[in-house]
Amino acid sequence: MERTKVRTATTTAVVLLLGALLTLTGLTWDVQWHEDVGPDTFFTLPHLFLYAGSAVSGIASLTAVLMTTAARRAGHAPDPTVGGVPVGVFGRTFTAPLGYLVAGSGAALFLLYGLWDQWWHGIYGFDAVIDSPPHVGLLLSIAMTLVGSVVVFGAARDQPWGRTGVFVSLAVLAGFSTIIAVAFQDVSDTVDSMHVAMAFLVLLTLFTGAGFVRKGGIAVAIGLALVQALSWWFSPWATRLYADSVGLPMRDYISGVPTMPALMPMTLIIVALLTYPVIGLAARWAPLVAGALAGALVVTAQAFQDGVVYDVPAPAVGDLLPTILAAAVLGLLAGHLGARFGQMLRLAAGDRPEGV
Template sequence: MATQATNALPAVHDVPRREVTGAWFLMFGYATLLTGMVWDGQWHGDVGPDDFWTAPHLLLYSGTGIIGLTCLTVVLLSTWARGPVTGTPSVTVFRTFRAPWPFLVGGLGASGNLLYAGADLWWHEVYGFDIAAGATPSHLGLGLSIQVEIFAMVMAFAVLRRTRAERWGLALAVGLATIGSTSAFGMVSELLFDWLPGLAPRVLGLGAAGALTLTLIVGLTRGWHWPAAAGLAFLGVQGALALFAPAATRWYADAIGQPMRDYAANAPQALIGFPATFPLIALVTGGVVAWAVRRGVSPIVITAGVGALVGVNTTLFYAALGMEMSLPVTLLAAVAAGAGTGWVSWQCAVMLRRFGVRTGAVAGAVTA
């Protein structure tokens, strides 16, 4: 049983302006980072040689710098704030600084990113140019740190569901997160499952990434509109990156006197980095959610089913592109991974919704 707190809990609209503004700056920083990351992937495919100081790298680390400074600013403003404690649940760091959870997570991710950036600089200086992403400890560390920054951005917008603009912000955050999660999820899945015969590990990882983001917005919004909105946001982000990265790569190669590879297709790698059919699945998810809610289907069943659907879509997309795999084995594994990720995502959504509803300190609550 639980005894109610004697003091009223602040409502979701009590989120301080510093956290609202900080959430949008986290998104701006991550959008900058993602643009640099996709541009860097296009550069490796079409040109090749690089070092730490190339324009795509500098754009990527500029985005990380924006995230880190945003998190530091919000933490300091939260620490100096007077009056009753409101806003997202926070933790006290070094017995002094009050850090709201999304901005603590974002600060840790940005710190790790910059730390591994130094390792990446050292690696380039020792081993030279054209290091394949994911093949070095520094790239793996960068990918995992970036994933932490993604989680921070989504956490910040999970609190902001008060207005239509903020819910669109959540949809855009999910669209950005879906594309950006390909790096960490792809690398980790290849490390874990590359030894399994017939299985395409990257398909498994990307299916889990898509299942996580899509089912998360289902769990956070509890409606059919916003999964479809997330698909629309994904379409806009992927389309913009597909237009930008090849053009920027050609321009930059000409500017620094680097020739294009003889076999460079000059095709937008952003269109195959994650299934371009994802917006269709997001639209179908909206319909599935509307149908299931009217019939009283359990939310966990809904999210597990949506995750399995994302796994099917990811497998069939890469099979159509000719990726080497055993289709039955990979399809079965992707469906299982997607359904499991959907279940986990629902649990995460439940916790994040409490961040948005129960802001501030919980005074006098007793649980037995």
């Protein structure tokens, strides 16, 4: 790519990722606000971060689509390393790089689910339930934007910033997916379904990283550790600062635990290092076995993490067994799917997909 093109491609991709980071910041902050302080309005600062994040990602995606469309209309062939393979939208009215199309669709859906959420609150009140159906719709829309961000950076994998962006996007997606797992908390009484769902989603990102480049899984695990460390410090600090600045008191009897960062696994780097010798094998079964092993390890470690963080007794091994078994099965699936997604990501800037 020529230098100006590289600069433009980098700028739109970085703005897209910046939007995702704003969203994650707003989300960890908002969850902590509800936990530690409580009173809520449409215009709280954490909410503004959430809205701004999706708006910034949406504008970055729209800009990239309009620039690609204008370039094609001017007779230039779209460069697939800028956001991914070009896709015709509304016939061929617009030409959208695949990554920006996915990310922008997520941002647009966020707006629609915002309206659905508003309607929901009109009927059910302004509950602070993170796993209400419209909230899950909003979270899935953000996840879609993050998947788009992974594809955008994956398309530029020949550039160092492209590979770095993939790992940052996957790490943010991993951290973000832990809150989606809360929606599964009431699925089962015998299995800790929330931990199993968290393990599946986090391992899906880890194995996507591993399938993308050789040490990619470790890079994703390190990225998640950074996200967890930063949000562990930020969310309680920002909550207290904001409460003080608007003159609201903290609740009685707060636990002091950063809620959303505590949902993220602290042991993912160790799990990645332990399973990497298996992942590195050339056999087709390697990602499956590594995934099953990683799933079992993540949920076991998470039970002890909860024990330490919330100062509660860790469950007996016998009680953990159904959870470990379920996590191993879903970890196997995460290993299989993730490894393949990582390979697919390497083709994000490939020639036109087959069949088009």
